[in-house]
Amino acid sequence: MTRGATPAGVDPANQVAVSRQIREMFGRVAPRYDFLNRLLSLRIDQYWRGVLVRKARPYLERPEARVLDLCCGTGDLVVALDRERKRLCGDAASAVTGADFSRPMLTEAGRKLVRKSRPMRLVEADAFDVPARAASFDLITIAWGFRNLADYDAGLREFARLAAPGGCLAILEFSQSTVPLVAPLFGFYFRHVLPRIGNAISGSGGAYSYLQNSVEKFLTPGQLSAAAQKAGFRRVETVSLSGGISVLHMCYK
Numbered sequence: 001m002t003r004g005a006t007p008a009g010v011d012p013a014n015q016v017a018v019s020r021q022i023r024e025m026f027g028r029v030a031p032r033y034d035f036l037n038r039l040l041s042l043r044i045d046q047y048w049r050g051v052l053v054r055k056a057r058p059y060l061e062r063p064e065a066r067v068l069d070l071c072c073g074t075g076d077l078v079v080a081l082d083r084e085r086k087r088l089c090g091d092a093a094s095a096v097t098g099a100d101f102s103r104p105m106l107t108e109a110g111r112k113l114v115r116k117s118r119p120m121r122l123v124e125a126d127a128f129d130v131p132a133r134a135a136s137f138d139l140i141t142i143a144w145g146f147r148n149l150a151d152y153d154a155g156l157r158e159f160a161r162l163a164a165p166g167g168c169l170a171i172l173e174f175s176q177s178t179v180p181l182v183a184p185l186f187g188f189y190f191r192h193v194l195p196r197i198g199n200a201i202s203g204s205g206g207a208y209s210y211l212q213n214s215v216e217k218f219l220t221p222g223q224l225s226a227a228a229q230k231a232g233f234r235r236v237e238t239v240s241l242s243g244g245i246s247v248l249h250m251c252y253k
């Protein structure tokens with residue numbers, strides 16, 4: 001048994017309440033999400049998404065590959081995946097699907113995809129219960145969404161159901177660096193600077209304190225890899241990014 005997200009003030013065993021709290025919190029931060037992401041990460045978030053996209057090339061270069069970005073938020077990874085597919089396959093590439101359970105986030109994503117003239121397929125869906133048949137996707141991605149799920153094992157079981165044989169689940173998540181110098185410096189920034197700026201600008205109360213807490217309580221890369229294998233992925237490769245601040249888990253089915 002692994003576990004799931006534990007936002008303050010909610011019984012972690014009550015998964016419906018946990019999910020509701022998380023959905024409402026993201027709904028509140030949606031209008032300022034991109035601005036805060038760029039500001040607080042100094043645009044490193046875009047570099048990390050780029051690493052995921054490069055690792056996923058064996059899937060993206062197949063025009064017929066079915067690609068799903070779960071917990072897509074404002075759609076940055078949908079755009080990055082779609083751009084790479086277009087570069088590799090031209091107009092023959094099928095559109096990337098983005099899914100999220102927060103309507104305000106999807107509204108922001110929709111605006112962005114229209115602005116960038118990208119083919120759009122956005123779905124309002126809970127990651128635990130995606131309205132698609134088993135083995136529907138060759139590549140499933142989830143960037144900084146997995147940590148927020150109310151039950152990690154149940155999420156991984158759903159992703160294993162959705163992934164086609166030979167398919168891949170790419171999870172990009174924050175982690176706790178253990179690298180000397182990076183760990184204390186980033187720890188200080190994450191604990192003392194980021195929540196203050198994030199909470200003040202987002203106007204959302206505690207969303208950015210939750211971010212810091214949720215990363216400190218999250219699974220280690222080893223625990224996540226073991227849970228993915230238990231859920232049905234045969235091999236997991238991890239890539240540590242920027243001194244272990246984020247970790248990419250490539251889970252192959």
Ligand SMILES: C[S@@+](CC[C@H](N)C(=O)[O-])C[C@H]1O[C@@H](n2cnc3c(N)ncnc32)[C@H](O)[C@@H]1O
Nearest residue numbers: 026071072073100101102105126127143144145
């Ligand atoms: C930190 S944001 C990440 C957004 C985006 N992937 C990115 O790269 O910036 C997390 C997103 O996960 C979504 N989310 C969290 N739990 C979810 C669930 N159970 N089902 C669907 N979406 C979920 C939230 O609504 C939010 O948009």
